[in-house]
Amino acid sequence: ETGVTQSPTHLIKTRGQQVTLRCSSQSGHNTVSWYQQALGQGPQFIFQYYREEENGRGNFPPRFSGLQFPNYSSELNVNALELDDSALYLCASSWGTSGEQYFGPGTRLTVT
Amino acid sequence: QQQVKQSPQSLIVQKGGIPIINCAYENTAFDYFPWYQQFPGKGPALLIAIRPDVSEKKEGRFTISFNKSAKQFSLHIMDSQPGDSATYFCAASIKQNAGNMLTFGGGTRLMVKP
Numbered sequence: 001e002t003g004v005t006q007s008p009t010h011l012i013k014t015r016g017q018q019v020t021l022r023c024s025s026q027s028g029h030n031t032v033s034w035y036q037q038a039l040g041q042g043p044q045f046i047f048q049y050y051r052e053e054e055n056g057r058g059n060f061p062p063r064f065s066g067l068q069f070p071n072y073s074s075e076l077n078v079n080a081l082e083l084d085d086s087a088l089y090l091c092a093s094s095w096g097t098s099g100e101q102y103f104g105p106g107t108r109l110t111v112t
Numbered sequence: 113q114q115q116v117k118q119s120p121q122s123l124i125v126q127k128g129g130i131p132i133i134n135c136a137y138e139n140t141a142f143d144y145f146p147w148y149q150q151f152p153g154k155g156p157a158l159l160i161a162i163r164p165d166v167s168e169k170k171e172g173r174f175t176i177s178f179n180k181s182a183k184q185f186s187l188h189i190m191d192s193q194p195g196d197s198a199t200y201f202c203a204a205s206i207k208q209n210a211g212n213m214l215t216f217g218g219g220t221r222l223m224v225k226p
């Protein structure tokens with residue numbers, strides 16, 4: 001059984017650019033959630049994908065968007081990057097409504 | 113109403129001590145309460161979790177106490193070790209269509225001194 005993997009590990013972007021982060025879910029899981037964790041804070045829910053459809057969204061603007069693929073892997077896209085987007089982006093996978101979410105190691109995004 | 117409040121922000125105990133981390137919530141629709149452990153540079157790791165129909169759950173040295181009427185829950189770490197030094201997050205989950213959405217507390221940075 002493989003765990004949740006994310007790529008890239010680190011990323012540096014300039015304000016106004018666009019970025020795509022990738023996540024492979026744990027085998028057997030069909031749901032992927034994305035979270036943003038600012039330094040020294042708890043993760044904040046961005047959105048969740050279940051069977052390739054957005055299943056819920058937190059308080060994030062539309063420039064945060066995502067995709068889930070038939071193999072349940074997922075992408076997070078952020079357009080028009082702002083300095084405040086600098087954070088650790090975490091992907092978590094789960095099975096339906098089980099509640100147990102398992103996190104990947106995260107992607108550290110720095111916007112300059 | 114979606115907030116989860118966690119205290120203390122930081123905690124220092126001696127090896128063998130029993131650190132206690134507390135969380136409180138408002139939304140009675142929350143139905144699953146996990147605790148996560150996070151080491152620097154790593155993603156959060158699921159430690160232990162409880163559902164509101166249970167008042168206590170133990171797994172190894174970790175115990176969750178849950179008080180449904182007070183809308184509070186806490187994590188106790190028995191016989192704490194220096195390797196337990198990490199940031200701990202409580203969370204609460206609410207069903208959302210086909211999945212669950214986690215709301216996290218602000219975290220507690222625990223240091224266990226040898």
